[in-house]
Amino acid sequence: MAAETLKQQVLDASIALVAESGLAGLSMREVARRAGVSHQAPYHHFADKAAIVAALVERGFAMLTLRLEAARDAGPAERALERAGRAYVHFALAEPVYFRLMFRPELSGTHPVPPTESAGAKAFSVLQSLVDVRLGPRARPSRREALTSLNWAVVHGLATLLLDGPLAHVEDREQHVDQVLRLFSEATSD
């Protein structure tokens, strides 16, 4: 049990540390210190610092996938895509630490980590399938791809701009998100 416990403790301490002082503040030794363990103990569960981050990213994508699926199933199918988009942005605002980690440049920069990749792909496929439903089976593939990208781009862009971009200072985020997404779904519905 100690094994499982320490592994979780390390992950929990890590996300807390990142939340406090950014990815740069994530220190193997500080993590170990917080877990009340020697500075080398975490290495028994994670090959290196990048492995910890990768595990957190995987966690994050799993959480996101869950929320997207929940949103999809929470009402009439013809508005599922809309609900999923809203859930995407809400996830980013509710879990900024995870969300930021998930789209970290240097992570995709280094050679891909398979579990992380597939976790991301799974979340992607949820949105993709909703676009398919909306378009019907007879749509051109290029149109299908473009519409998927457009949908994801809107929600992803909105989320990151609100989190770390020029929209960070918007007063009422919820309302703004609603307005933007409504504007978008009206434009694309006809």
Add this chain to the structure above:
Amino acid sequence: MAAETLKQQVLDASIALVAESGLAGLSMREVARRAGVSHQAPYHHFADKAAIVAALVERGFAMLTLRLEAARDAGPAERALERAGRAYVHFALAEPVYFRLMFRPELSGTHPVPPTESAGAKAFSVLQSLVDVRLGPRARPSRREALTSLNWAVVHGLATLLLDGPLAHVEDREQHVDQVLRLFSEATSD
């Protein structure tokens, strides 16, 4: 002149280092080494590591603003917004190192650096003004804000997803960008 020279050398070496091994690979001492100077010399021009990054971010926003303005003025006014959006995405693809740096979470996380902030705001205002032109002076402010956010969200989201997200493996980026942006402008034009 040595002063100006070293300052530029430091910035050039820094961006090269970030390009090679990510923000984590940016090391004061390595930068100094590449500039052929003692490990403390850069401190004469930059208070700390964050100041170097801030300067690079400012450079990046200046470049982006230039491209947006050039795109705006490169054709008929009624399609200026479209051209600017395209220029935004192209900038991200052409200068990924700068672009990634510009929207670094931890930078906005720490207390804001005024020159950086205003450089970003300037780029933002270019897009904003194009939306204004499109909407005309009589539009409701909330609709104006929402449309600005939507436009920026699309191009920003598309750029980041292509750079570091699930669209990183798209085969023909140019074509994909064209399709997505055309789809978007068709949807919002009527």
Add this chain to the structure above:
DNA sequence: GTTGCGACTTGACAGTGTCTACCAGCCGAA
């Protein structure tokens, strides 16, 4: 010709990631 100053160097210090070596206890086989 001295003084002052800006650009730069040298030296230190604490803190980091990670390599290597070691140790305790458990569990299954002989």
Add this chain to the structure above:
DNA sequence: TTCGGCTGGTAGACACTGTCAAGTCGCAAC
């Protein structure tokens, strides 16, 4: 019961980092 190896942990060392503090050097102004 003894033995051997695995699992999870410790301790120490190394090269490296950012940054503080104290020099040094050349040059311009008075």
